[in-house]
Amino acid sequence: MQLGVCYYPEQWPEEWWADDAARMAAMGIRYVRIAEFAWSRIEPTPGEFDWAWLDRSIATLHAAGLRVVMCTPTATPPKWLVDSDPAMLAVDANGQARGFGSRRHYCFSSPSYRAQSARITEAVAQRYGQHPAVAAWQTDNEYGCHLTVLSYSQAARQGFRAWLQAKYITVDALNTAWGNVFWSQEYRSFDEIDPPVGTVTEAHPAHRLDYRRFASDEVVAFNRIQTDILRQHSPGRDVTHNFMGFFTEFDHHDVAADLDVATWDSYPLGFTQDFFLSSLEKQRYARTGHPDIPAFHHDLYRGLCTGANKGRWWVMEQQPGPVNWAQWNPAPLDGMVRLWTWQAFAHGAEVVSYFRWRQAPFAQEQMHAGLHRPDRSLDQGGLEATQVAQELLAIGLAATGDAAANASASQARVALVLDYPSLWMAQIQPQGADYNPMEITFRAYSALRQLGLDVDIVSSRADLKSYALVVLPAHLREDAALAARLAALQADGTAQAVFGPRAGAKNQALSFADGLPPGAFAALAGVRVQRVSSLPPGVVDAVRWPDGSLSSNSHWREDVQTQGAQALANFDDGRPAVLRHGSSWYSTGWPDEAGWKQLFTRAAAAAGLATQDLPEDLRTSRLGNHVFVQNFSSSTVHYAPVNHAQCLLGARELAPQGLAIWKLSPSI
Amino acid sequence: MQLGVCYYPEQWPEEWWADDAARMAAMGIRYVRIAEFAWSRIEPTPGEFDWAWLDRSIATLHAAGLRVVMCTPTATPPKWLVDSDPAMLAVDANGQARGFGSRRHYCFSSPSYRAQSARITEAVAQRYGQHPAVAAWQTDNEYGCHLTVLSYSQAARQGFRAWLQAKYITVDALNTAWGNVFWSQEYRSFDEIDPPVGTVTEAHPAHRLDYRRFASDEVVAFNRIQTDILRQHSPGRDVTHNFMGFFTEFDHHDVAADLDVATWDSYPLGFTQDFFLSSLEKQRYARTGHPDIPAFHHDLYRGLCTGANKGRWWVMEQQPGPVNWAQWNPAPLDGMVRLWTWQAFAHGAEVVSYFRWRQAPFAQEQMHAGLHRPDRSLDQGGLEATQVAQELLAIGLAATGDAAANASASQARVALVLDYPSLWMAQIQPQGADYNPMEITFRAYSALRQLGLDVDIVSSRADLKSYALVVLPAHLREDAALAARLAALQADGTAQAVFGPRAGAKNQALSFADGLPPGAFAALAGVRVQRVSSLPPGVVDAVRWPDGSLSSNSHWREDVQTQGAQALANFDDGRPAVLRHGSSWYSTGWPDEAGWKQLFTRAAAAAGLATQDLPEDLRTSRLGNHVFVQNFSSSTVHYAPVNHAQCLLGARELAPQGLAIWKLSPSI
Amino acid sequence: MQLGVCYYPEQWPEEWWADDAARMAAMGIRYVRIAEFAWSRIEPTPGEFDWAWLDRSIATLHAAGLRVVMCTPTATPPKWLVDSDPAMLAVDANGQARGFGSRRHYCFSSPSYRAQSARITEAVAQRYGQHPAVAAWQTDNEYGCHLTVLSYSQAARQGFRAWLQAKYITVDALNTAWGNVFWSQEYRSFDEIDPPVGTVTEAHPAHRLDYRRFASDEVVAFNRIQTDILRQHSPGRDVTHNFMGFFTEFDHHDVAADLDVATWDSYPLGFTQDFFLSSLEKQRYARTGHPDIPAFHHDLYRGLCTGANKGRWWVMEQQPGPVNWAQWNPAPLDGMVRLWTWQAFAHGAEVVSYFRWRQAPFAQEQMHAGLHRPDRSLDQGGLEATQVAQELLAIGLAATGDAAANASASQARVALVLDYPSLWMAQIQPQGADYNPMEITFRAYSALRQLGLDVDIVSSRADLKSYALVVLPAHLREDAALAARLAALQADGTAQAVFGPRAGAKNQALSFADGLPPGAFAALAGVRVQRVSSLPPGVVDAVRWPDGSLSSNSHWREDVQTQGAQALANFDDGRPAVLRHGSSWYSTGWPDEAGWKQLFTRAAAAAGLATQDLPEDLRTSRLGNHVFVQNFSSSTVHYAPVNHAQCLLGARELAPQGLAIWKLSPSI
Numbered sequence A, B, C: 001m002q003l004g005v006c007y008y009p010e011q012w013p014e015e016w017w018a019d020d021a022a023r024m025a026a027m028g029i030r031y032v033r034i035a036e037f038a039w040s041r042i043e044p045t046p047g048e049f050d051w052a053w054l055d056r057s058i059a060t061l062h063a064a065g066l067r068v069v070m071c072t073p074t075a076t077p078p079k080w081l082v083d084s085d086p087a088m089l090a091v092d093a094n095g096q097a098r099g100f101g102s103r104r105h106y107c108f109s110s111p112s113y114r115a116q117s118a119r120i121t122e123a124v125a126q127r128y129g130q131h132p133a134v135a136a137w138q139t140d141n142e143y144g145c146h147l148t149v150l151s152y153s154q155a156a157r158q159g160f161r162a163w164l165q166a167k168y169i170t171v172d173a174l175n176t177a178w179g180n181v182f183w184s185q186e187y188r189s190f191d192e193i194d195p196p197v198g199t200v201t202e203a204h205p206a207h208r209l210d211y212r213r214f215a216s217d218e219v220v221a222f223n224r225i226q227t228d229i230l231r232q233h234s235p236g237r238d239v240t241h242n243f244m245g246f247f248t249e250f251d252h253h254d255v256a257a258d259l260d261v262a263t264w265d266s267y268p269l270g271f272t273q274d275f276f277l278s279s280l281e282k283q284r285y286a287r288t289g290h291p292d293i294p295a296f297h298h299d300l301y302r303g304l305c306t307g308a309n310k311g312r313w314w315v316m317e318q319q320p321g322p323v324n325w326a327q328w329n330p331a332p333l334d335g336m337v338r339l340w341t342w343q344a345f346a347h348g349a350e351v352v353s354y355f356r357w358r359q360a361p362f363a364q365e366q367m368h369a370g371l372h373r374p375d376r377s378l379d380q381g382g383l384e385a386t387q388v389a390q391e392l393l394a395i396g397l398a399a400t401g402d403a404a405a406n407a408s409a410s411q412a413r414v415a416l417v418l419d420y421p422s423l424w425m426a427q428i429q430p431q432g433a434d435y436n437p438m439e440i441t442f443r444a445y446s447a448l449r450q451l452g453l454d455v456d457i458v459s460s461r462a463d464l465k466s467y468a469l470v471v472l473p474a475h476l477r478e479d480a481a482l483a484a485r486l487a488a489l490q491a492d493g494t495a496q497a498v499f500g501p502r503a504g505a506k507n508q509a510l511s512f513a514d515g516l517p518p519g520a521f522a523a524l525a526g527v528r529v530q531r532v533s534s535l536p537p538g539v540v541d542a543v544r545w546p547d548g549s550l551s552s553n554s555h556w557r558e559d560v561q562t563q564g565a566q567a568l569a570n571f572d573d574g575r576p577a578v579l580r581h582g583s584s585w586y587s588t589g590w591p592d593e594a595g596w597k598q599l600f601t602r603a604a605a606a607a608g609l610a611t612q613d614l615p616e617d618l619r620t621s622r623l624g625n626h627v628f629v630q631n632f633s634s635s636t637v638h639y640a641p642v643n644h645a646q647c648l649l650g651a652r653e654l655a656p657q658g659l660a661i662w663k664l665s666p667s668i
């Protein structure tokens, strides 16, 4: 458990650098990320590199005992590069090139930009790959930010045709797989196929899905060019990329296959304002963020790396105060920066790195707080970071930071499957204007967390052996391999599987699953979906549970034919809302919070997992034999974990924004 | 009264065809519409036709005793055609060509596409024009769907200039008619005139209106090329086109002049979600649809054909379950497909044809239900279609289906005038952001229906002799001919005319009617409009009626000078809300439901028509000496028509989604 | 105090002209504005002028004793001009030329259009510059209407580069000033710099701000070409331009430096519907307009001219009835046209000129009322204009109209500073989606008016010596000069300064003010801003005042460090909402009406100004020794000013839409 910070020496007078480094070290910061937007300073003129300032900057950090996370600067190609090669620009759905003047203006498919990206990566890696201060590398910055994965350039068009040819071999195979007989959409050659934009009404869903897959693969390929170069020139250093929140434009599991550590950029207040929460939730959580937004991503990114790197993750950018980019940007309540930092450690983060050391007084992000204000004074975030560093030392957890020790300490017995192709399927074919697959996934996750359960968010390829409860809130993709693994898991014991609506509904070409949904999951779930409804806002169906209590479904409803499953909860017309078939549970609709809790409480019990109904906005996380109790509410709450032995930090009484860390008694 | 179905043999294995046909016949289906999107299968390579599969498919249907409705495939030109002639594409208001990859991507004005359309129509008509199975033809599919009437291509620009020259002869005449002295908008030649798009603020209203007229004429011309070919090669067969709901981009009366039968595509739930209903109505009617949406269109399309074909109409596509294309797509309640089918027959449909026989498992409409599911199992819609077929036989109404017998049986005494140019005028110049002329027309219609009145929706050219009450809810166009016919009608007896606000307000160039609104209707209405208000949401004026009851006006308000008319209902400031002048009634605003009912109850009484206040969401339709009672509510209702003699189907007690058919006693 | 009218002889039969003129004179109208859209009639063919009709028209008006306000017709270049020089068109942010067919389609930066503009101005000025009827000139019409200030043409691009070079001399200086090291945005030459559009995410704020400044300067330069020509050919006549409401696209103070009189176009109902009022306010004021919308602009435009012309202003276009261009267009209540006219005089207008004499029956504005209807009958607005003319005569105020006598009679002791660059800064960097600097300015103004205070709205360069209270609701721009003048003012006596949030926060390059906000105002305000929050809708913080009363803040919140200031009102967490530091007051947030009133009541008292809590929607204005009492409410109100001597018009009892004019006793 270590702290880090993002730092831009090129933005500050050189006479401040040594003082900055000294104060970082004094504050307890160990890692410093630099240079990810510095191309125009590294190469101010084509081919002429200026390393001097960067050499001195790294030396200064090194001298203070700090470890550098070095970045490739490819997210911001300078103007001279754009002017010399305008075809490198991404092109939007209207055919307009996305211009210079902010960032991420390149097209992932551009061969010339890939070459430029390799050239600058090689230059930086050669210069600093063996530098003793350099501990890790970050490729580029926030792939896909500002909707930059999908480009409709000529390069993308050519790339897509080649990608399709490689996948389908013959155009007849493609026509058949997509169902192009519909509306005379048949092609006679791959060269007739354009990107799926500009159509009169919606473009073909299989066409759109393959374009999403292609675009995701382009991100993977672009990233791999850099990781290959970095591994060659800087062996032994961790290579990472900083992912984002609620972001689905490319398959993160695929990109992570080339990384040692997954990192992500955690802005709880910005995400609360900009995503799918209701306006009441946006008000309620304006100054704390929704408690499960950071947790959800911590658990997601902990599941990204595999093999020897399994469970390795950082927060690369931690919100330190108000930001500038959300629709509204409140300041966090005092204590939230500390609470968020500890929350990340509680979920297994190796490093929490704040963005940024000091607020810039100029340019697009000048209203984005840092640990310090533009006048060099320490801001509230800096105060709280200092407190965390001291607390880490005080309770002896800092020592656990360097290695991957924490990562494997997660003992979650609940797996929630998140599958990017399934998300794309629902986004392409929502069927109801507000059917957001990320939202239903998040709502299911949040209900699990409110029941006191620790959760691993895993890919569809994950090994499920250690889990007692597997949840698939939005796994639209027909997935026979996963179905087989679930069946094997259930055969072995008491493991339970919970399917959300639309599970297994679509085959690889976004057509109907064989024999009606849930396709490959039908044998497990014991149902066949006969028809579906998407429900307009305000249409809500009551759901009655065996104990007489009621919950509500909205958004989506399925009428199913049971094939072995038994109705557990029913609508007023007697049709099943939730069914159980042995160790499998199927929800025919989109439950509210009460409905998810009813369902998970029962499934967890069947799986042998204890649940608790935590106080509102209180969350707990177990890591190794520690339990971290986090109070996101505006009230004082009393809480202690079952079988607690010792309180390391805080107490049974948690003030708003309060935290307690407990050691469990050895018996459990 | 016959049933039909839409079928796509090219989308299914040939080994299923015979079974499909046999089951259609067994189910009681008589008509099968085919081939309207099959161009890429009919002509997979330019100039090389593949008739074999279609020959076999038609033969299979024929062998089962089914009658084929053959279509021209021009709504979906294949990719090879687009690539060989990109100028055939429609162009949007931003100058972008509307691309391949869905449907309706052609420009109605393209000479080359008109030639292609004639060529393929000729080919299909020559092949099947005399085929004994072919009972009727459908041209293209849903003209204008996805906003495809207005195109801004070079061809449209040239066509528009020629159209203007033919209309105005000299550009000075155009300048004068439009009022181009305003804002220095005068032209020196027709070649200076561009389509009315891309202007800094709103384009000239007369310019826009003529462009709408031109675009509508282009649809008529495009369609006539096909109907001429079809009549030449397939004499004796009905030629139709399938129109859509709430669709106003071209003048349907003009297109219908070239048709034998008007057909339309009825999707009650989709229209309920996608059009102007309030969000409370969208919730309330989510699973039944608003009861008057199908009825309104049945009555509209019954009024489309003229002469020997007067009153002839079908439902070409009947919603059979949930669809895919609305904002939200709930499944209809059980019983609704049956109720909708009977509702169409009650309004005089010759044929109700379901879309589609079987849900496609792939492509854009895979979430659109059919009578069967993708796995060939019978869906709820199929069950209910079967029930209707059996009921038709049981009560002896099936026999009435083939001929045009029903059509003339409508005995509506109320005519509601719907005038496409008037709709365009209000759309171009709404004056208030939510002034939708289709909505006020529909609201007036719905009030009439709630009073138990049968309604013919007619064009402004219709013969009005048989009507006791003529309603003009949104007839903005100054129409001296109609005024004269109304005056003659009133002179003959007790016939009443009801004018909505804005009646007769605009001349042919969308300028003020002579001598202030209501222009040519002023002598009838006995008022002159002095000023108008459009009212923002929430501004509502109370209207007090002679019986002391109150209703509310919103959206629109006129201050009138009376010229003979007497105030019937007043606002709180004493100004008239509704006036009467002999046999004419004028509403100065946009009434709510209570206001329309007050007005129509009085006007109907003056016209000698009995009204009743039907139970909520109950509707009745008289056809010949039958009365069809339809319960769209969620409650059981008791109802029997006055002077009923015999109940043929159902009973006095109607469950939700229930239907009863009564025979009237001969005395009436 | 004189009346005027806008008139379009070219739109009416010549045989009506003499009658129109006679009736204008009889009604009491003195000024007639003509010809501002008449280019196509003045020069129907390139280079061939038709002066005859205009000569006769002016002669007719002259013969009736009317004074002509002559216009340059440059807002509507005719089609032949556009076709001969398409590069003169403005270009939108998507790169599309803004086409012919409405108005204002030119680019201010186009050299060729500037030449055309000079040519036609020269022609008109030569023809009529010395005409005895011509009393004044208006340049163009409503600069910037329909968002036409910002253009992205090639001419604008070239002009911007030259403008930047002139400002920064070297590109290094620009890079440093803007902070282009951020995100590698550094340029190597001015030729690399494009307009700030088309970027992937937000463009650089300093880049945007300089583009706004450049575009504003282009308007000034365009206008000056015309004013130079007019002064040369028509010396001694007033030159004006008609500005608009809530319009911020260019710096009005800069344009006014070249004018003799500021005029503006007052449409109270349209502005009420189209701007930032809440939907409840839009309903409540639908038929009267918000009382402070006209007043705010009267006070703003009265402050525009300087030097010998200080305080000179007119209403050039006064709403006479319902208009056509707002989202909704209600008719004003009877009496409102009279009340608005008197309100303008009460604020010091020399002339109130109605738009327009007669409603046009055709083209875009046919639904815009005039003093007469299209059929030549007198409309309600005409009746009320006549009444005002008679009242002016009756109470002897008409005589004061010709000279600038009224202008200097304003004795407001409150100055509200409105600074266009500050508005641009907040628009570019709102930080919260609903932070509208014009709204907070207007809300502060309205609170002052509700306390019975007269207000001068002044530029940041204004002489403040005569003011007791200076209010800066949204002065984001760091402004050392203003700070120094405020300090001097306070040093001299009891004058008070009130700062809204964000005051002085930004330097000239839209970077942080030195030493944290409020920058140059820090010494006055006695605070330093430590962090800021923008607050989503519904997040409201209670503010507790010394008297125990509560108000609410929303939208914005600052945490400040006090440097001498004392908290006056606090949030529930004890942090200050409003602080006082000697004669300066600082609000850390966006107060509601109650909060502004609390603050201003105290500051006014400290300044020695008496305030009163006026009845709801009643307003008073003092002009010389007259007080004008205006009742915008829907209730009868009793009110008389303190120290009144004589009631010239009306009475103590004011009916809705009522007006009273009082003479004050000489003692005060």
Ligand SMILES: [Zn+2]
Pocket: A142, A265, A317, A355
């Ligand atoms: Zn970031």
Ligand SMILES: [Zn+2]
Pocket: B142, B265, B317, B355
């Ligand atoms: Zn259809």
Ligand SMILES: [Zn+2]
Pocket: C142, C265, C317, C355
């Ligand atoms: Zn105007």
